[in-house]
Amino acid sequence: MTDTRTAPPQPPCIAFIGGGNMASALIGGLLGRGHPASQIEVVEPWDSARDALRQRFGIDAQAHAGAPLARAQLVVWAVKPQAFQDAAQATAAQVPQALHLSVAAGIPTASIARWLGSERIVRAMPNTPALVGKGITGLFAARAVDAQGRALVERVIATTGQLVWVDAEEQLDAVTALSGSGPAYVFLFLQAMQQAGQDMGLSAAQAYQLAVATFQGAAELAARSDEGPEVLRQRVTSKGGTTHAAITHMQQQRIPEHFIAAMRAAERRARELAQEFGATP
Ligand SMILES: NC(=O)C1=CN([C@@H]2O[C@H](COP(=O)(O)OP(=O)(O)OC[C@H]3O[C@@H](n4cnc5c(N)ncnc54)[C@H](O)[C@@H]3O)[C@@H](O)[C@H]2O)C=CC1
Ligand SMILES: O=C(O)[C@@H]1CCC=N1
Structure with missing residues (x-):
């Protein structure tokens, strides 16, 4: 008899650029909802931060952006605003097909698009209660992001609490001032x-x-x-x-x-x- 069952679809691979507070909140949320650690990649230059990720989540982060990132369907940018451009320039070539999700305060989609050469960008403004699953995140999607892309972002962000989409990018500054800070x-x-x-x-x-x-x-x-x-x-x-x-x-x-x-x-x-x-x- 032939086995007609098909294997369940593999959860998407999600890459984190920056493995600090915000990345940890999201990674913890994803793992808590059953997302396999094998489907998470992290780039984190600091040894101590990489050690913390290994101890807490069993994830081996990379010190530099490299070939493993090519399998990422979603790249989460969780670096400080001042580090974003350098990180983008070091990473863009590895992730030409990915959807991008930035949690960096203030950095506009136009700048991110210029640095990455992609318009498929969602900006998020989360807050630290995400660390205990009680966060709230404001989200804005650039025009090039389709419903499937939004759904993938929602799936990731919902692991840390509530979410609210805004229609205008400027509204994210208000979200930052209200729930981000x-x-x-x-x-x-x-x-x-x-x-x-x-x-x-x-x-x-x-x-x-x-x-x-x-x-x-x-x-x-x-x-x-x-x-x-x-x-x-x-x-x-x-x-x-x-x-x-x-x-x-x-x-x-x-x-x-x-x-x-x-x-x-x-x-x-x-x-x-x-x-x-x-x-x-
Ligand atoms: N902490 C907060 O309450 C909130 C923070 N944010 C935003 O989240 C972003 C990250 O903030 P946190 O997680 O708090 O910062 P963090 O300092 O804990 O984490 C940032 C990590 O990025 C790493 N990094 C630096 N340069 C890098 C590079 N070139 N490539 C890869 N990784 C690099 C750092 O080593 C650090 O571990 C910021 O842009 C901030 O604006 C957004 C909402 C709330
Ligand atoms: O203080 C900041 O710039 C970041 C954004 C919102 C919370 N922390």
Whole structure:
């Protein structure tokens, strides 16, 4: 009797250029969803970073871009913006057929296309909660990317949390200022809340646990609620009570306005990065 069964299709080979934080978050997510380590290639020049990838994921990263990259269907660019152009020039010849996914802040698709000689580019702005599968990523696809290409990107990014497509590339600067940098704003608030808790007589550990759980709980409540943040805030705020005292102080100090201005500074910086590291030929 002949065996008519066909082997299941091999998952695509995904190459990572840069094996640091963001690459690790994505690799961890992929492996966690059953993507075989044999279908992942990594180029990472730092010995210590390569050792970390071997210990954590059992992946042998290469120090330089070489022939093994030719089998990659998707290349994930996870280098710092200032390293992108050099990395692209060292790699482009090995990956002429691949779809490209860049997580680098600020670097426009036009620059990436120039450096790689390909228009098949998706830009992503993830955030560090991707490390624990709770990230959110903004995505923008250049015109040359078809539905199949988008689906492949979604499959990779979904291993790290939620995703949102934007229609205009400039909107990625807003995503960067909001959710890309956003975890740092939350950590700043956590520090301030912990400090205040200690000043009021709690231990550092107690204050930190209370602050972290408050962020987690409030975010979960907002995510599950049909009400907007204004109503949720009013529900905490008794007339003449403690929350009212705190919120009044924040409003008098114009903290919401300052916070918005800070985020606009992040957006401006994303645009500057494009000028500084993306504009060169
Ligand atoms: N950390 C964050 O919160 C976020 C970072 N990003 C973006 O992700 C990108 C990577 O950031 P991280 O992973 O945090 O940085 P990282 O510093 O942890 O990783 C970058 C890695 O690239 C390697 N590298 C440098 N030159 C290279 C080259 N020529 N070829 C191959 N690899 C090279 C470095 O050795 C390093 O291990 C950046 O462009 C950043 O803008 C995006 C969203 C959030
Ligand atoms: O600070 C940065 O430039 C990167 C982009 C978003 C988070 N980290």
